[in-house]
Amino acid sequence: MSFIEKPEIAFDIDALYMSLTAIPGFQPWLYHTITGTIASLYLWPKAFVLPMYEGELPADAAIPKGMVRVHIKEGVDFPKMDMLGSCDPFLVLTIGGQEFKTKVLKSVKNPKWDESFEFECFNPDLEELTIEARDWDRVGTSDSIGSCVYPLRNLNGSTFEELSLPLQNAKKGKIIFSVEYAPFQPDVESLTTDLDYYDVGEHPNFPSDDSKQENNRGLNNAAAKSFYLYVSVVSASDLPDARGNYLVKSVLNEQHSLTNTVKKNNNPVWDDEFRFVVQDPVHDFVQFDVMSQSALRGKKVIGNVKIPMNKLIVGDALCDNFTVSDCAGAHLRVKVKLVASSFERTTRLLLQN
Numbered sequence: 001m002s003f004i005e006k007p008e009i010a011f012d013i014d015a016l017y018m019s020l021t022a023i024p025g026f027q028p029w030l031y032h033t034i035t036g037t038i039a040s041l042y043l044w045p046k047a048f049v050l051p052m053y054e055g056e057l058p059a060d061a062a063i064p065k066g067m068v069r070v071h072i073k074e075g076v077d078f079p080k081m082d083m084l085g086s087c088d089p090f091l092v093l094t095i096g097g098q099e100f101k102t103k104v105l106k107s108v109k110n111p112k113w114d115e116s117f118e119f120e121c122f123n124p125d126l127e128e129l130t131i132e133a134r135d136w137d138r139v140g141t142s143d144s145i146g147s148c149v150y151p152l153r154n155l156n157g158s159t160f161e162e163l164s165l166p167l168q169n170a171k172k173g174k175i176i177f178s179v180e181y182a183p184f185q186p187d188v189e190s191l192t193t194d195l196d197y198y199d200v201g202e203h204p205n206f207p208s209d210d211s212k213q214e215n216n217r218g219l220n221n222a223a224a225k226s227f228y229l230y231v232s233v234v235s236a237s238d239l240p241d242a243r244g245n246y247l248v249k250s251v252l253n254e255q256h257s258l259t260n261t262v263k264k265n266n267n268p269v270w271d272d273e274f275r276f277v278v279q280d281p282v283h284d285f286v287q288f289d290v291m292s293q294s295a296l297r298g299k300k301v302i303g304n305v306k307i308p309m310n311k312l313i314v315g316d317a318l319c320d321n322f323t324v325s326d327c328a329g330a331h332l333r334v335k336v337k338l339v340a341s342s343f344e345r346t347t348r349l350l351l352q353n
């Protein structure tokens with residue numbers, strides 16, 4: 001669940017022997033603090049996921065509907081912002097809680113960026129792209145030049161639009177950019193039935209070896225071109241030391257993410273979610289290193305779980321307790337889901353992390 005608008009919340013809190021809301025002046029302050037806190041936690045697109053029943057995992061709710069790629073071409077006729085010189089613009093792009101910045105370009109009124117950014121899109125009917133132009137200054141914080149807003153519903157069923165929008169709250173200036181939307185394909189299987197490979201050079205999981213030439217090739221498919229793996233590291237059971245501190249490192253090719261460390265518990269619950277870019281949904285695999293952490297020995301891998309991507313090309317999320325290697329009786333509970341989009345693969349991935 002999440003709130004589309006700031007919620008109205010009714011509550012009363014009893015402390016000691018009196019109602020706190022009976023103290024004059026305290027109630028408005030408390031009310032705004034609590035509603036503000038709840039709103040900031042759960043105001044859409046942030047969400048509080050309610051398990052539907054015992055054992056159900058929340059990972060699906062955190063998986064977006066698709067990706068939005070924004071290509072910033074240039075700015076035109078930006079206003080003079082500095083006493084000397086002209087303007088040192090950079091752009092701040094946001095969709096929901098995700099934010100990217102372009103490079104700062106010094107002393108230009110017609111800045112040419114030519115930069116692309118990828119956002120996760122949870123609800124194309126409600127989300128908006130905001131582009132704020134700011135003027136970098138050598139001293140102090142940057143000043144706002146102006147901004148423009150593009151509601152994603154303006155795509156209106158199409159997947160690509162080129163735009164030239166004037167800066168609001170500015171004397172002049174406009175931004176020329178394009179917006180592309182690629183919904184995730186629910187059925188990865190149907191997109192990979194006709195496997196066609198192209199050479200991507202050395203694959204990190206399969207070092208150069210003539211006998212494995214086939215493995216050094218990436219997937220080329222007309223329908224699906226980009227693959228992402230959503231990972232939820234849920235919990236572990238029966239790790240060796242009842243007073244141990246445990247964490248999990250998820251690794252896919254050169255990408256890795258760490259959970260937090262759960263202390264003094266050999267049945268730790270992490271519930272941490274990560275996203276990876278998958279190069280090859282046939283040959284890639286994700287590895288979960290279960291690690292113990294102590295002041296004396298630092299972080300140490302005690303065992304792992306490997307899941308090949310080709311097990312996941314079935315559309316549904318895979319959620320299970322996996323046996324941890326080298327760790328008798330221990331299990332790791334993870335949920336993984338592979339999704340695909342029609343975006344062309346970029347060599348330079350600008351994914352937020």
Ligand SMILES: [Ca+2]
Nearest residue numbers: 082088136137
């Ligand atoms: Ca400046």
